Amino acid sequence: MTAPLVSVQGLTRIFDVSKPWLNRVIERLPKARLTAVSDVSFDIPEREVYALVGESGSGKSTIGKMVVGLLNPSGGVVSVEGVDLSRETDPAKVEAVRSDIQMIFQDPFASLNPRWKVRDIIAEPVAARGGDTEGLAERLLEQVGLAAEDAGKFPHEFSGGQRQRICIARALASEPKLIVCDEPTSALDVSVQAQVLNLMTDLKEEFGLTYLFISHDLTVVQHMSDRIGVLYLGRLVEEADPDTLFERPAHPYSQMLLSSAPRMDGFGREVEPPKGEIPDPINPPSGCAFNPRCPLASDLCRAERPELRHLEDRRVACHHAEKALGAGAEPA
Amino acid sequence: MTDAVLSVRDLVVEIPTRHAVLRPVDQVSYEIEKGEILGVVGESGAGKSMTGNAVIGLLDRPARIASGEVWLNGRRIDALKGDAMRRVRGREIGMVFQDPLTSLNPLLQIGDQLTETMLAHLDISETEGRKRAIAALDEVGIPAAASRIDSYPHEFSGGMRQRVVIALALCAEPSLVIADEPTTALDVSVQAQIISLLKRLCRERGTAVMLVTHDMGVIAEAADRVAVMYAGRLAELGPVRDVIQRARHPYTEGLMASTPLASRGQTRLRQIPGSMPRLGALPDGCAFHPRCPKAQDKCRRDPSPRLDTCDGRAACWYPVEQREAAE
Ligand SMILES: Nc1ncnc2c1ncn2[C@@H]1O[C@H](COP(=O)(O)OP(=O)(O)OP(=O)(O)O)[C@@H](O)[C@H]1O
Ligand SMILES: Nc1ncnc2c1ncn2[C@@H]1O[C@H](COP(=O)(O)OP(=O)(O)OP(=O)(O)O)[C@@H](O)[C@H]1O
Ligand SMILES: [Mg+2]
Ligand SMILES: [Mg+2]
Numbered sequence: 001m002t003a004p005l006v007s008v009q010g011l012t013r014i015f016d017v018s019k020p021w022l023n024r025v026i027e028r029l030p031k032a033r034l035t036a037v038s039d040v041s042f043d044i045p046e047r048e049v050y051a052l053v054g055e056s057g058s059g060k061s062t063i064g065k066m067v068v069g070l071l072n073p074s075g076g077v078v079s080v081e082g083v084d085l086s087r088e089t090d091p092a093k094v095e096a097v098r099s100d101i102q103m104i105f106q107d108p109f110a111s112l113n114p115r116w117k118v119r120d121i122i123a124e125p126v127a128a129r130g131g132d133t134e135g136l137a138e139r140l141l142e143q144v145g146l147a148a149e150d151a152g153k154f155p156h157e158f159s160g161g162q163r164q165r166i167c168i169a170r171a172l173a174s175e176p177k178l179i180v181c182d183e184p185t186s187a188l189d190v191s192v193q194a195q196v197l198n199l200m201t202d203l204k205e206e207f208g209l210t211y212l213f214i215s216h217d218l219t220v221v222q223h224m225s226d227r228i229g230v231l232y233l234g235r236l237v238e239e240a241d242p243d244t245l246f247e248r249p250a251h252p253y254s255q256m257l258l259s260s261a262p263r264m265d266g267f268g269r270e271v272e273p274p275k276g277e278i279p280d281p282i283n284p285p286s287g288c289a290f291n292p293r294c295p296l297a298s299d300l301c302r303a304e305r306p307e308l309r310h311l312e313d314r315r316v317a318c319h320h321a322e323k324a325l326g327a328g329a330e331p332a
Numbered sequence: 333m334t335d336a337v338l339s340v341r342d343l344v345v346e347i348p349t350r351h352a353v354l355r356p357v358d359q360v361s362y363e364i365e366k367g368e369i370l371g372v373v374g375e376s377g378a379g380k381s382m383t384g385n386a387v388i389g390l391l392d393r394p395a396r397i398a399s400g401e402v403w404l405n406g407r408r409i410d411a412l413k414g415d416a417m418r419r420v421r422g423r424e425i426g427m428v429f430q431d432p433l434t435s436l437n438p439l440l441q442i443g444d445q446l447t448e449t450m451l452a453h454l455d456i457s458e459t460e461g462r463k464r465a466i467a468a469l470d471e472v473g474i475p476a477a478a479s480r481i482d483s484y485p486h487e488f489s490g491g492m493r494q495r496v497v498i499a500l501a502l503c504a505e506p507s508l509v510i511a512d513e514p515t516t517a518l519d520v521s522v523q524a525q526i527i528s529l530l531k532r533l534c535r536e537r538g539t540a541v542m543l544v545t546h547d548m549g550v551i552a553e554a555a556d557r558v559a560v561m562y563a564g565r566l567a568e569l570g571p572v573r574d575v576i577q578r579a580r581h582p583y584t585e586g587l588m589a590s591t592p593l594a595s596r597g598q599t600r601l602r603q604i605p606g607s608m609p610r611l612g613a614l615p616d617g618c619a620f621h622p623r624c625p626k627a628q629d630k631c632r633r634d635p636s637p638r639l640d641t642c643d644g645r646a647a648c649w650y651p652v653e654q655r656e657a658a659e
Contacts, residue, residue: 055519055520055521056490056518056519145606145607159376159377188376189375189376189546190546190548190587190590190591191375191586191587191590191603191604192375192376192607193590194590194591194592194595194601194602194603194604195603197592197601198600198601198603201599201600202600216519216520218520219549219591219592219593220592222592223592223595223596223601256521257520257521260520260521260523260524261520261524261549262520262523262524262527262547262549262550262552262553263549263552263553263593264548264549264552264576264588264591264593264594265552265577265593266549266552266553267552267553267572267573267576268553269552269553270528270531271524271528271553273521273524273525273527273528273529274521274524274525277489277491277492277521277522278489278519
């Protein structure tokens with residue numbers, strides 16, 4: 001077996017969310033720390049699509065940013081092509097790996113320079129390395145479903161969906177090996193989404209790309225990924241291939257997520273909506289963080305955090321996974 | 333007259349620009365009955381929000397209703413001005429938008445916002461208003477409503493805020509609710525809670541709901557009928573099951589087929605070639621013809637087809653043949 005392109009080990013990120021020093025002194029508040037990502041480990045083999053799913057605040061973007069090197073881990077390691085990006089001291093090595101990684105962001109408005117023409121925005125990653133940009137933007141624009149003439153326009157002349165396609169074109173420009181896609185199609189219509197997802201599939205085949213694909217849309221994730229990691233409050237609670245996860249989710253949280261997702265064949269379906277909300281990440285519940293919402297929670301769950309363990313062909317962090325598998329087999 | 337709560341007839345919204353007059357809503361007609369949820373879908377820019385905003389008299393200048401009629405509970409409201417329209421909006425129409433913060437005043441405790449809205453539109457005392465505010469929060473599933481009534485909007489999570497907005501939209505007991513992407517920014521578990529709440533209120537109170545969303549799953553589970561918009565026009569209108577599973581308009585068919593669920597097991601999703609034309613550059617004939625696999629000369633030449641000049645279900649000269657015994 002070859003080494004994975006990306007290897008994430010024990011990745012942790014803690015944010016200091018304390019009030020300003022003076023307020024703390026006056027109001028006698030302690031320092032507040034928010035653990036956004038906690039002890040997350042996974043590998044992404046080359047040419048595979050690894051998806052991270054989970055609800056808002058579960059730490060998906062934070063992991064994505066640490067993988068591309070936009071954010072430093074508080075603990076743990078991200079290695080890409082065998083290089084530990086936060087500890088490698090040889091700048092040439094770091095630069096070489098960095099140029100193989102691109103990111104597509106969630107917000108297509110914030111990530112485009114409004115003063116630049118689309119041509120320059122798209123070609124910038126290549127131009128910065130002195131590469132050949134002749135006709136590049138035009139070609140990529142057509143590949144992402146826009147017109148070559150659009151290269152001469154400015155971002156404000158495009159809709160949100162079109163801007164996201166420009167972002168994708170830019171990410172593709174430097175022909176990276178790994179693209180971290182943070183909700184790349186969340187702002188797009190289903191028809192445009194289909195075009196973009198197809199494009200991403202084609203490009204993956206054509207250039208042998210690897211994706212870390214972040215999304216909260218389960219149907220998209222099911223379609224795109226080879227392996228899926230489910231996050232809850234900064235921790236990986238289950239990891240499996242799409243068929244296993246969608247047919248037999250083993251973690252009660254995965255089960256809840258899958259059963260509450262609306263279905264196109266769910267005419268008039270009356271689901272018992274899930275109870276409760278994601279807890280405050282600054283003061284997470286003791287034991288398993290999902291226990292206040294979990295139908296299977298026991299004293300053990302409140303006292304002791306379950307480790308991620310292998311169960312059949314998945315990894316799952318639940319004391320009662322065997323029971324959950326028996327009880328909650330979700331009809332596909 | 334039917335017992336429609338809302339009746340929109342040949343509605344045209346125009347935006348005058350230097351070069352041309354744009355029509356983001358073009359001859360749209362539909363009705364919503366008591367207790368019915370009408371789903372409205374279509375690509376970004378299709379005119380969904382503009383249609384909803386025209387109904388509630390909240391078009392941003394320079395957009396304006398150029399022709400057509402809007403009837404609410406048997407009364408024509410499209411020509412109402414200022415205060416009269418504002419009264420209708422608060423009393424008879426409730427609104428839920430994508431971003432709950434646009435509907436909530438960040439400086440006011442939520443209890444006061446609810447009470448104020450009710451006092452403005454219902455003939456009740458302040459004490460009664462406060463009691464009803466607690467009941468309203470309770471009804472939308474805010475735990476310990478009585479103790480959270482004095483909280484400010486920022487003290488709630490996104491999902492809780494959207495529930496407060498729904499409570500606010502419903503507290504004056506309107507007969508129509510316009511919900512424009514009410515769950516788009518929310519997590520699936522919260523979305524499931526909000527949708528089930530809307531459905532329950534609609535069922536129990538007979539509220540008519542116009543539900544604008546991109547999410548076909550939400551439409552399937554919540555809507556009774558679906559309107560599909562394309563380039564400002566209605567492409568298709570029919571019962572939810574028919575529109576999703578037996579689409580008549582080639583655009584609807586393409587739209588449904590392009591969802592990941594419909595292409596289950598395939599490496600590539602089905603896609604509609606091209607993109608929706610911009611308003612200033614609509615082609616002659618049917619606006620969808622450049623992307624349509626079945627376009628004929630008639631589609632390019634004749635004036636744009638309308639529901640009522642076609643089969644009443646799809647605005648298309650050559651609708652998709654219904655396959656017998658689908659599945
Ligand atoms: N710069 C920061 N400072 C403080 N807290 C942060 C910061 N960035 C993220 N967080 C917190 O970390 C947690 C994880 O956030 P993250 O953005 O990774 O979530 P996500 O899974 O991407 O959510 P979404 O689906 O909303 O994008 C959240 O509780 C968030 O509030
Ligand atoms: N001031 C304006 N000038 C010109 N065109 C405008 C103006 N305001 C809106 N439009 C156009 O009107 C059309 C209808 O917009 P509307 O907001 O109703 O779309 P929508 O279907 O709600 O889309 P979305 O799904 O993105 O919310 C769009 O094509 C938009 O570009
Ligand atoms: Mg995120
Ligand atoms: Mg809209």
